[in-house]
Amino acid sequence: MVEWTEQERSIINGIFANLDYEDVGAKALCRCLIVYPWTQRYFGAFGNLYNAEAIKTNPNIAAHGVKILHGLDRAVKNMDNIKATYAELSVLHSEKLHVDPDNFKLLSDCLTIVIAARLGSSFTPETQAAWQKFLAVVVSALGRQYH
């Protein structure tokens, strides 16, 4: 089981309490598709992804980024049991979406960059450590049911 300090819980809850999902979600997914273009393979039905401008103005991508970000809400509410909380989602990503789990880390790195840009200097090394630990647990849980 993952051990969380009071400080880590407070940091994670604090970030999500003040999160602009519309902005951060959209930006994180866009950045992922631009910085790691092979991730576009999962978005064939989303319309024009031809270049960075197209990706940044694509409403389907923006909406999906927000959806993904809200997907993290359940992990925040169940920090002591993220593995079980995401068992179904993990099966979905494996069996239905066929997403290579390495991609979870790529998106999580882009999310970190976007959050860092938003929070600026308040994204201290300690905050970054708690944030990345949280995302690492989420990523691990999402990959857990693959076989």
Place this chain on the structure above:
Amino acid sequence: MSLNANDKEVVKAFWAKVSGKADAIGGDALGRMVTVYPQTKTYFAHWKDLRPGSAPLMKHGKTVMGGVADAVTKIDDLTGGLLTLSELHAFTLRVDPANFKILAHNILVVMAIMYPNDFTPEVHVSLDKFLAALARALAEKYR
């Protein structure tokens, strides 16, 4: 995933913008690296104070970014240009190359914090490719 002409232009232009704060960037990146990835502290056991902002970390951040600055000037031939640095890392420092990726990530985080509007996805991808190419050049002489 080698650097194309656009990548090189983007990296040079962004570096021109940020090079004034190179020392601070390096110090901040190293502080984050040892905090977020504590296993990296094993390379700095000879320093008493590894807290973010400590003197040895800030000094070393300056050294590391000096290397990055040098690499920017040698962007057309990183392997050749960084030969001596590669030998240093391979034979003397013997830093596991996996750590280059870790430090690169933290440099990118610092860029996002310090230059939120300039560190666009387009700049991000070129800088990420550049740091990866730099890491490859540094690992050249390892075996």
